[in-house]
Amino acid sequence: MAQRMQACTVCHGQDGRATNQGYFPRIAGKPAGYLYNQLIHFRDGRRKNATMSYLVDHMSEAYLREIAEHFAALDLPYPPPQTTGAPAAQLQRGEQLVRHGDPALGIPACASCHGAAMTGVQPSMPGLLGLPRDYLLAQFGAWRTGLRQATAPDCMGEIARRLTPEDVSAMAVWLSSQPVTQGPAPAGSLPAKRPMACGSGER
Numbered sequence: 001m002a003q004r005m006q007a008c009t010v011c012h013g014q015d016g017r018a019t020n021q022g023y024f025p026r027i028a029g030k031p032a033g034y035l036y037n038q039l040i041h042f043r044d045g046r047r048k049n050a051t052m053s054y055l056v057d058h059m060s061e062a063y064l065r066e067i068a069e070h071f072a073a074l075d076l077p078y079p080p081p082q083t084t085g086a087p088a089a090q091l092q093r094g095e096q097l098v099r100h101g102d103p104a105l106g107i108p109a110c111a112s113c114h115g116a117a118m119t120g121v122q123p124s125m126p127g128l129l130g131l132p133r134d135y136l137l138a139q140f141g142a143w144r145t146g147l148r149q150a151t152a153p154d155c156m157g158e159i160a161r162r163l164t165p166e167d168v169s170a171m172a173v174w175l176s177s178q179p180v181t182q183g184p185a186p187a188g189s190l191p192a193k194r195p196m197a198c199g200s201g202e203r
Contacts, residue, residue: 001070007055008071016071018130020079023138026130028074031186033124035068037151046149048142078130078180086173094174097167098128101195105162108195110171113155118175120186129180136172151199158196 008016011024018026027035042052043059056064096102098118101109111118113125120127128136142148143160150156160168 001066005067005070008067011051015074015076017074017076018079018132020082020130021132023132023134025132025135026078027071028076029185030072030126031120031122031124032065032068032072033122034120034126035071036065037124039064039068041148041150046151048147075185081177081179083133083173083177086177090170091174091177093167094170094172097171098174102167105167107159107162107167112192112195113190113198115187115190117187118178119180121190122186122188125186127186128175129178131175133172133176136175137168140168140172153197153199155196155198 002015005016008027012027013019013024016026016028018024018028038047039052039056039059040061041047042049043056043064045053059067097107098110101107101112110128113121114128115121115125118127118129139148140160140163143154143157144163146157148157163171
């Protein structure tokens with residue numbers, strides 16, 4: 001399977017682990033349900049990337065599931081944090097939003113869905129640590145404008161439209177500045193009910 005996945009590693013790095021530079025996200029170790037959902041979204045046009053759509057266009061759902069399970073099973077070290085030396089106030093605001101949210105804006109904590117360690121939750125919620133800053137910014141922009149969509153109800157689209165550009169930047173800076181030194185595996189479950197209905201998180 002690893003030999004068949006060489007096309008993926010051109011963008012996503014060796015074994016799908018990416019690097020601490022560049023744009024493309026890490027896929028190694030992400031929950032299989034999340035990876036599978038994203039492959040389906042690329043195939044069906046809910047996510048827009050010409051290369052990804054071309055690669056998966058004629059693949060069966062069974063084979064997409066096999067790809068997802070292959071990368072999900074990889075337990076590999078993370079690179080050092082991408083972002084260093086960010087302003088303290090920006091880091092503080094980013095951490096506040098990630099860990100606690102902002103009730104005044106109707107923003108739940110990222111950790112309430114993506115796990116306290118921010119390494120994802122089985123079966124379908126992705127980790128957010130180890131992702132490039134520019135990738136995080138681009139995804140929030142795509143959610144906000146509708147270029148990226150998920151299975152309804154599209155909770156991330158709703159959250160992205162409530163956030164200011166400054167808050168999106170603060171979260172991306174904080175997340176991309178955090179090391180992942182141990183325990184990168186996704187959590188088995190959340191300790192409490194999700195704060196919002198989220199279609200992709202249920203598959």
